[in-house]
Amino acid sequence: MIQSQKSFHDETRGILYLVPTPIGNLEDMTIRGIRMLKEVDLIASEDTRNTQKLLNYFEITTSQISFHEHNTQERIGQLIEKLEQGLSVAQVSDAGMPSISDPGHELVVACIEAGIPVVPLPGANAGLTALIASGLAPQPFYFYGFLPRKKKEQLAALEELNRHQETIILYESPHRLKEVLKAMIAVFGEERRIVCCRELTKKFEEFLRGSLADALIWATDNEIRGEFCLILDGNPDGSLAAAVDLSWQALSLKEHVELIMTETDCSSKDAIKEVAKIRELKKQEVYGAYHEI
Known part of the structure; x- marks a missing residue:
C-alpha cells in the first residue's frame, strides 16, 4: 500500500526540515532556508561550532543540538520524541545537502516510519555545482561521493565505476587526491578525462580540466589545498571494461x-x-619485496 505524506496537513506533530547550507559562499543560503532556521524549535547540526558561524552571520538565535555520525543512534530517539510532541526540527550538515555524504538518512527513515513529515528544502550541492561547469556531459550522471579509504576496497569500487557510461561525480579530500588519481589511472587508464573542482563558490575556486595523467602531474607539482569534487568521464564501453582487471x-x-x-x-x-x-x-624479486629483503 502506498504511503502518502501531506507535508503541512497535520499540525499536531512536528516537521523535520532538511535545510541545505552553503558549500563555501554564505550568500548561497536561500531566503527560505534562513527563515526556516529562525522559525524551527531546534536545529540538529553535524557540527554545532561550524553551524554557529552561519547562525551568527544571519542573526539566527535558534538553539542547536549535535547530530553527527558518532551519536546518530542516541540522537534519533531524542529527536523523534520532540517531533512527536509537536516541535519542529531543522537538520543541517556542515555544507550542502543533508544525507549526501553527510549524516541525515537514518533520521529521515526513522521519521517516515513514525509518520512524521519530512520536508526538504532546495539549495547548495557541490556535485551538481561542479557538474554543470565541468564541460563533461551533465546527463546522465552517476553520483558516488567519497571512495573507500582502504586501497583494496577503493580499487574494487573503481573497477565497479569503470562499468558506468555515465559521467561520474566523486568527492575527495586534498591529502588523498594524489593517491586516488594514481588508483584511477591504474583502473581507467591515463587518457580518461577528468575535471578537478576545488574551493567551489569560494574566492580561490578553480577548475582543473584534462586527462587523468594531466591531473596527476598537477597534483605532484603543486601544493594541494581545498576540498575537491571530481567529475570523471564515463566509460563508453560500459560493462565491457570489467573484462580485464588491471x-x-x-x-x-x-x-x-x-x-x-x-x-x-x-x-x-x-x-x-x-x-x-x-x-x-x-619469483625471487617478488619474494624479496614481500619479505622486505
Missing part, C-alpha cells in the same frame, strides 16, 4: 601478494608465484 597496478608487490592471499586463501609461497606470473617478474 587494478593490481596500483598496488606494491607486497600489497599484491597479500591481496592474492586474502582472495584465494592460499599460502604466501603460492601467492608470490601468482603475482610473479601476473606481473611477468621473477
